[in-house]
Amino acid sequence: xxxxFAGIRRKTEFSPNHEVNDLAIINCTAENLIKLGADVxxxxxxxxxPELIKEDLIFSMVQGPKGIQExxxxxxxxxxxxxxxxSVYSCYRFNMLKMLSGGGIPTPKSILTSTEISLNGQIxxxxxxxxxxxxxxxxxxxxxxxxxxxxxRSEITSTLEEFHKRKIDRVILQEDIPGDTVKFYAVRETxxxxxxxxxxxxxxxxxxxALRQLAETxxxxxxxxxxxxxxxxxxxxxxxxxxxxxxxxxxxxxEEAGYHISNLLLAKGREFVxxxx
Numbered sequence: 001x002x003x004x005f006a007g008i009r010r011k012t013e014f015s016p017n018h019e020v021n022d023l024a025i026i027n028c029t030a031e032n033l034i035k036l037g038a039d040v041x042x043x044x045x046x047x048x049x050p051e052l053i054k055e056d057l058i059f060s061m062v063q064g065p066k067g068i069q070e071x072x073x074x075x076x077x078x079x080x081x082x083x084x085x086x087s088v089y090s091c092y093r094f095n096m097l098k099m100l101s102g103g104g105i106p107t108p109k110s111i112l113t114s115t116e117i118s119l120n121g122q123i124x125x126x127x128x129x130x131x132x133x134x135x136x137x138x139x140x141x142x143x144x145x146x147x148x149x150x151x152x153r154s155e156i157t158s159t160l161e162e163f164h165k166r167k168i169d170r171v172i173l174q175e176d177i178p179g180d181t182v183k184f185y186a187v188r189e190t191x192x193x194x195x196x197x198x199x200x201x202x203x204x205x206x207x208x209x210a211l212r213q214l215a216e217t218x219x220x221x222x223x224x225x226x227x228x229x230x231x232x233x234x235x236x237x238x239x240x241x242x243x244x245x246x247x248x249x250x251x252x253x254x255e256e257a258g259y260h261i262s263n264l265l266l267a268k269g270r271e272f273v274x275x276x277x
Contacts, residue, residue, distance in 0.1 A: 003269045004039045005030075006053050008071075010061035010247075011045040016140055021249035026061055028258030029265070036266050050074045057269045059261075061247045063088060063138055080272040082265060083246050087223035091246045093172050094136040096222065103221040105214060106240050108232075110174040112136060115164035126151055128176040133159050136170035139245060148176060177240055179232040180204050184215055185250050185257060188225045189267075192260040194253050204233040211239055218244045225268075226261055 007030050015022040030040040043053060045067040056079040062071055071085035090099055097110050109126060128151060135145040144162070149155045156173070163171050180202050184195035193212050211231060218241055219227045228248035232240045250257035 001273065002037060002039055003057055003266065003273065004055050005033055005041070005057045005059060005265065005269065006055035007040055007042045008048055008053075008058065008060040008062050008067075009042060009044050011064055011067065013141055014045075014063040014138055015249075016142055018249045018251070021251040021254075022061060025247075025250050025254055025258060025261075026059075028254055029059060029261045032258050032262035033265060036262060038266065038269070048074070050077065056080060057265075057272060058082070059265050060085075060088075063246065065137070080268060082225050082268060083227075084223055087225075088246045090222040091139070091224070091244060092137045093134060093139070094170055096244060097172065099221055100218055100241060100244070103217065105218050105221065106238065108132075108175045108177055108240055108242065110172050112170060112172055113160075115160045115169055115171055126173070126175050130176040131156065132172075132174040132176060133163070134172045134174060135163065135168050136172055137168075139243065177232045177234065178202070179234045179240070181242075182211065182231050182233060183228065184211060184231065185228040185248060185253060186212075186215055186219065187257065187260040187264055188216065188219050188227070190260040190264050192257065194257075196252065198230070202233075202235060204235050204237060206233045206237045206239060214239055214241055215244075222246075225264060 007026055009026055010022050012019045033040050045062045048070045050073050053074060058079055058081045060081055068085045068089055071081055075081055094112050097107055101107050130148050131151045133147055133149055140146050149159050180200050181198040182195050183198050186193045215229060222244060224246055226247045227244060229244040230242040232242060
């Protein structure tokens, strides 16, 4: 039986500086599924609805709140959606950090705050000389959504005012952790895991298996199958998870990732169809 998939492209607003790469990975996935014998139809995030999408096997790069809401509506008929709308919403920072730390994943000290309120004593809770200020929902729409500032009240207050002017109501204040930054990409249940140094200023030693375990556990907590992320390797080799991203571009290793993603989708699609027989 030929499986019929719907693929949903990410709205370019949620692919800052990665528009081409995000499009390339979903196209690569679709092409591989077709080679494996499936039918694939591609839709755009900003036009989807339960009335438009008739397929019940869906792979999605949706990130925006409107698109997530539509995916929830589609899921009500029992469709298979990877990544699920619930898992993508879990990756919004105000959800992600709470869920990861609650699940035992080491994360930076972080505080969720409104861009309208006084900081009171919140800055005093951090020991680092600089803080990251990050929008509380989607990971980034523009470069100003994630910025590093001195841990001084005047600097942070000014930054919050700028976020508020852009109608961003909630932000994360996060400690700046010294160490080596690594990026990783993975496809759950396939064995695929790839990482590289984004910066290796300290050359701190760590074990790849420890990073893989933290990544896999983070994905399970958030409900993701196709994911990536960032972590800091500290001087003692311990690992702090900074971000988990739902369906990144996989740009450094796109062809291999596309192969594993398409095989995962095919296996999950067959499971779904068989469960309905």
